[in-house]
Amino acid sequence: MAQGSYKALKFKTATSLYNYEMLPVHAQNYERQQAFEKACQSKEAMQQYVSQLRSRFSQLAGEMPQRGKLNAKVVGSLKGNGFIVEKIVFQSTPGRYVTAHLYLPEKVQGKIPACIEMCGHGLDGKGTGSGSAEQLAVNGIASMVVDPFSQGERQQTIDAQGKNLTRGVTTEHTLIAPGFILLGSSLAAQEFFDNSRAIDYLLSRKDIDGDKIGCYGFSGGGTQSSYLAALDDRVKASCVGLFFSSRERTLETQGPSDGCQWIPGEGREHIEIADMAMMNAPKPFLILDGRFDFVDHWGALRGYEEVNRCYSLLGAPDAAEQFYYDDGHAIPKPSQDKMVSFFRKALLGDAQGEVKPYTYWRSDDMRCTKAGQVNLEYKDALSSMQECEAQMDRLSAQRQAFCSQSADKVKAGILKLLGLSGLNDHWNAIETRHESQRDVEEYRYQLDCEGQYPVPVIVRIPSVANQQSKVCIHLADAGKASLLIETDRRDAFSDGTIHVYADLRGFGETSDIFEYNLSKYWNTQYRSAVTALHAGKPLIGQRVQDLRTILNFCSADEKLKDRQIIVKADGMNAVVVMHAAVLDERLAGATLTRTLKTWRNYIQHPVQHDMMSNVIPGVLRCYDIPDLLSLAKGRVVIQD
Numbered sequence: 001m002a003q004g005s006y007k008a009l010k011f012k013t014a015t016s017l018y019n020y021e022m023l024p025v026h027a028q029n030y031e032r033q034q035a036f037e038k039a040c041q042s043k044e045a046m047q048q049y050v051s052q053l054r055s056r057f058s059q060l061a062g063e064m065p066q067r068g069k070l071n072a073k074v075v076g077s078l079k080g081n082g083f084i085v086e087k088i089v090f091q092s093t094p095g096r097y098v099t100a101h102l103y104l105p106e107k108v109q110g111k112i113p114a115c116i117e118m119c120g121h122g123l124d125g126k127g128t129g130s131g132s133a134e135q136l137a138v139n140g141i142a143s144m145v146v147d148p149f150s151q152g153e154r155q156q157t158i159d160a161q162g163k164n165l166t167r168g169v170t171t172e173h174t175l176i177a178p179g180f181i182l183l184g185s186s187l188a189a190q191e192f193f194d195n196s197r198a199i200d201y202l203l204s205r206k207d208i209d210g211d212k213i214g215c216y217g218f219s220g221g222g223t224q225s226s227y228l229a230a231l232d233d234r235v236k237a238s239c240v241g242l243f244f245s246s247r248e249r250t251l252e253t254q255g256p257s258d259g260c261q262w263i264p265g266e267g268r269e270h271i272e273i274a275d276m277a278m279m280n281a282p283k284p285f286l287i288l289d290g291r292f293d294f295v296d297h298w299g300a301l302r303g304y305e306e307v308n309r310c311y312s313l314l315g316a317p318d319a320a321e322q323f324y325y326d327d328g329h330a331i332p333k334p335s336q337d338k339m340v341s342f343f344r345k346a347l348l349g350d351a352q353g354e355v356k357p358y359t360y361w362r363s364d365d366m367r368c369t370k371a372g373q374v375n376l377e378y379k380d381a382l383s384s385m386q387e388c389e390a391q392m393d394r395l396s397a398q399r400q401a402f403c404s405q406s407a408d409k410v411k412a413g414i415l416k417l418l419g420l421s422g423l424n425d426h427w428n429a430i431e432t433r434h435e436s437q438r439d440v441e442e443y444r445y446q447l448d449c450e451g452q453y454p455v456p457v458i459v460r461i462p463s464v465a466n467q468q469s470k471v472c473i474h475l476a477d478a479g480k481a482s483l484l485i486e487t488d489r490r491d492a493f494s495d496g497t498i499h500v501y502a503d504l505r506g507f508g509e510t511s512d513i514f515e516y517n518l519s520k521y522w523n524t525q526y527r528s529a530v531t532a533l534h535a536g537k538p539l540i541g542q543r544v545q546d547l548r549t550i551l552n553f554c555s556a557d558e559k560l561k562d563r564q565i566i567v568k569a570d571g572m573n574a575v576v577v578m579h580a581a582v583l584d585e586r587l588a589g590a591t592l593t594r595t596l597k598t599w600r601n602y603i604q605h606p607v608q609h610d611m612m613s614n615v616i617p618g619v620l621r622c623y624d625i626p627d628l629l630s631l632a633k634g635r636v637v638i639q640d
Contacts, residue, residue, distance in 0.1 A: 006481040006501075007509055008444040008456035010432055017510050020453045021528050022252055024535040025267050029248045032270035036306060046313040054279050056269045057230060061189040062618075065093035072201050075368055080361040082106050083137035085129075087368045088144075092197035095382035097374035099153040100146045100198060101126050101366065103137040104207070113212035113347035114142035114202050116195055118224035120217065120242070121258070123169045125152020129362045132216070132331070135340050138358040140348055142208060146198045148191050148224065149260070149384060150176065153369050153377075156384045157607055162373045165607055167520055170220075170258040174521045177259030178611040179388035179603040181533075183395070184618035187260045190384075192227045199234055211236070212347045216339060218242045218288070218331050219295075223261045230279040237346035238280060239339050241288035242329055246299030247273050247534075253296065255516060256530035264617045268536030274303035281307075282316030284346040288335050290327040297324065388603045392620050402622040403631060410631060411583055414623075417616050418541030418579065423548050426450035429557065439463045439494065443559075449549040453542075456509045457550065458484065458501045461559060462494040469496040470564045471554050475547075477571035477594075479508020498560060502550050504543040504573060506613070522609045525572075529612040538616050543576040544583065551586050570594045572613050574638075578625065581632040590636045597638065598625050 039049035072090035079085075086102040105112060117133050119125045125147040133143035147154045150172040157165040157172050166172045177187040195215070203210040214237040217225035222243030229238035247266065256262065266272075277285055285307070289300045304322040311320040323338045331339075341353030369377040382390070402413060415422065426449065433444040440460050447455040458480060462469075476483050480501035487499075503509045506525050517526045525539070532539045547567075554560045567590040569577045574595030581587050596602075599620055602611050629636050 006458060006484050008432055008458055009446050009454055009509060010430065013510050014513060015516075017453060017505055018512055018516070018528055018531070021531045021535070024537060025248055025251055025531060028267045028270055028535060029272065032272060032275075035270065040309055040313065043313050043315070046310055050278055050281055050310070050314075053271065053275050054230075057271055057276070057279065060263055060265055060269050060271070061192065061227075061231060062185045064189070064193050065096075067197070067200065068094060070197065070201055070204065072204070076365075078363050078365065079106075080129075080134060080363075081138075081359040083134060085363075085366070087366070088201070089368050089374070090197070090201055092194045095380055096194070096387065097154070097378055097381050098146060098194050098197070099126070099368040099374060100144050100201075101130070101133070101368075103130070103133040103143045103145070105137050105140050105142065108140055111207060111209035112140065112142050113214065113343075114144060114208045115214040115216055115343060115347075116198050116202075116228065117143050117145040118191075118195060118215065118217035118221035118228070119145065119148055119151055120219035120221040121151075121169050121173075123151060123155070123164065125154065126366070127152065128364060128366045131360060132336055132339065134361055135336065135355075135358050136343060139340050139344055139356050141214075141343055142202075144198055144202060146195055148194065148220075149173070149187065153367065153372060153374050155373055156375070158373060158375065160376075162371065162376055171520045171522070174259035175606040175608075175611070176384045178615045179385065179606060181264055181615050181617050182599050182602065182620045183388060183391050184621050186263045188223065188227055188263050191224050191260060192231055195224055195228045196232050199232060203234075210234070214238060214343050214347055216241065216343075219329065220258070220260060223257075226273065226276045229285070230276040235280070235283070237284040237286075237343060239286040239288060239342060240277070241331060241335070241339070242290070242293060242295055244273055244277070244287045244289060244300050244303060245296045246303055249296050249299040251527075251531055251534065254294070255518075255527035256534070259521075259612075262530070262534060264533040265536045267534040272303070274306045277303070277307045277320070278310045281311050282314045282319050284342065285311075285320045286339065286342045287320075287322040288331065288339060289322070289324045290329065290335075291324055292326065292328045294329055300324070385603055385606060389600065392600060392603060395621055398621055399623050399627060403627045414579060414582065415541075417538075417619055417622060418544055419535075419537040420541050420545065423583065424449055424452060424545060425548070425552055427549050427552050429553055445553070447549050447553055449545065452545055452549065453505045453510070455505070455546050455549055456480070456503050457553070459560070460499045460501070462496060462498070464494050464496045465498055466496055469498055470566055471498045471500060471560050473500045473502060473547075473550055473554070473565065473567045475502060475504060475507075475567065475569035475573035475577065477507060477573060479503055479511065481508055498563070500550065500554060500560075502546075504546040504576060506539060506543070507573065521612075523612050524610065525613045529615070533612075533615065533617065539613050540576055540579060540616055543573070544579050547576060547580045548584060551580075551584055555586060564588045566590065568592075572610060575614050575625070578628040578632065578636055581636050582628055588635065590632075592636065592638045593640055595638055595640070596625060600624070
């Protein structure tokens with residue numbers, strides 16, 4: 001039988017849950033748009049708007065690792081066509097090795113300006129050469145091409161021979177991101193830190209002009225460029241290619257991007273991609289995009305309008321530029337020439353932005369390590385998993401202190417992490433069907449809670465039920481239909497228990513369409529989970545509210561009230577139940593199967609499914625799953 005055979009909602013659900021998840025995104029962006037329009041009333045108002053943006057964005061990026069010694073080494077050099085390539089390895093933080101290529105003009109005297117190039121999504125990372133870096137070097141500007149996490153010589157999920165265990169860089173990015181998010185950071189923030197440390201390295205060199213630092217990148221590198229330029233004041237000019245658009249429009253039309261291309265809470269903090277550009281004002285800023293790119297061109301046009309209004313108010317109307325070409329997700333020669341011309345004007349003071357031609361060059365001898373991977377090359381190298389686990393261990397005392405507070409303070413802290421200002425008890429039950437079956441009465445309900453997504457519920461009351469009968473709520477990752485199908489296949493003896501089968505949002509009857517959740521992200525709920533994080537409303541928190549509504553229904557319905565309430569749940573539902581048990585003592589007991597037992601498992605073993613659905617930003621600064629079980633005071637049992 002299909003899920004529809006056990007339908008309880010009044011309406012068809014196909015894409016309605018994701019439309020619901022987009023509502024706060026739209027509302028937050030509307031509020032942000034109103035604030036921007038108000039800021040456009042004067043120069044002073046715009047200055048304040050940008051200043052507040054920088055403050056909120058810095059806080060959102062979170063705590064960064066300590067900046068220690070770089071221990072940088074030039075491990076080799078090559079001569080190109082009019083430039084020199086130095087192969088460099090440095091440690092952005094102890095044990096985190098970063099590999100990079102520095103392209104230097106061959107015949108330049110004195111200090112020279114330099115750019116950081118951030119790689120687009122490709123497993124090879126900096127690879128065997130960069131045409132953009134070569135052309136910049138020929139035109140008098142050094143360029144340092146940095147391997148990000150999961151790319152080039154910095155892949156994380158590899159075997160002993162260095163073979164990657166995932167299908168590619170965007171998958172690995174998305175799989176290692178939860179570890180950082182659980183600790184209160186993000187992969188995007190960590191990439192920013194590494195790129196910022198690359199600037200530290202440039203400033204340590206006598207041949208680089210530290211007052212003339214730029215940055216650029218395309219696609220995934222465009223994302224990194226946006227974050228670096230917005231968060232590091234030392235960047236004097238920046239170019240964002242093949243990323244700049246509208247976050248709201250992208251989420252609505254395509255769904256969320258890879259795990260390295262966003263920081264949780266950006267929507268909640270009213271930060272759009274255009275705002276990242278405005279944080280650079282009035283420094284030179286260039287947007288490169290393609291008319292036919294999958295990165296929405298309309299969103300890029302509208303975003304640039306806002307950036308231009310900001311720059312104009314701040315007295316630099318010509319400092320922000322947009323250049324696009326009739327091409328797709330690519331950087332054709334006119335676009336690359338435009339970028340080189342832009343940096344010659346911004347960093348060299350060349351009023352004409354003359355671009356010198358160059359001869360394309362490649363070398364097969366570009367690796368910075370003999371092993372091909374830093375995590376195999378250096379004995380003290382730490383993978384992202386090891387880094388995150390060490391940070392989790394350092395936070396142990398902080399978690400203990402959180403859990404040692406009064407019950408009220410613990411509950412308040414949990415609600416805040418879940419993105420809930422409180423639990424909503426304004427609900428209503430709509431009966432959608434009643435059927436008398438053999439030895440059982442079946443009732444179907446749509447539970448409406450004010451402002452929340454409806455919860456479909458099927459109640460089965462056996463004829464042998466009495467006043468002492470318990471109510472058992474069943475929650476399954478495969479949906480309530482999977483349980484009811486098995487129940488209806490067998491001739492089971494009833495002990496009088498009243499059974500309540502429900503689908504929390506995103507499961508069973510309310511599940512999203514599979515095709516809209518890219519399989520490369522290993523999550524059947526990816527677009528809902530990440531969009532919820534963008535809005536500052538984690539799915540776990542939303543589902544805790546759903547279970548609260550079910551408990552309210554069971555406590556008030558004439559057929560169910562005044563009975564002991566227990567829960568049986570599995571998988572992603574189980575983590576929701578753990579939270580509900582701490583927050584609501586009406587839940588007398590819970591039996592959980594196939595459940596996550598500690599978030600440490602996600603950190604240690606990131607190659608697994610559906611992690612984003614179980615992610616709460618910063619939760620490991622306050623508690624882990626064993627702490628929830630302890631706070632539930634024995635009412636939750638895991639049976640695996």
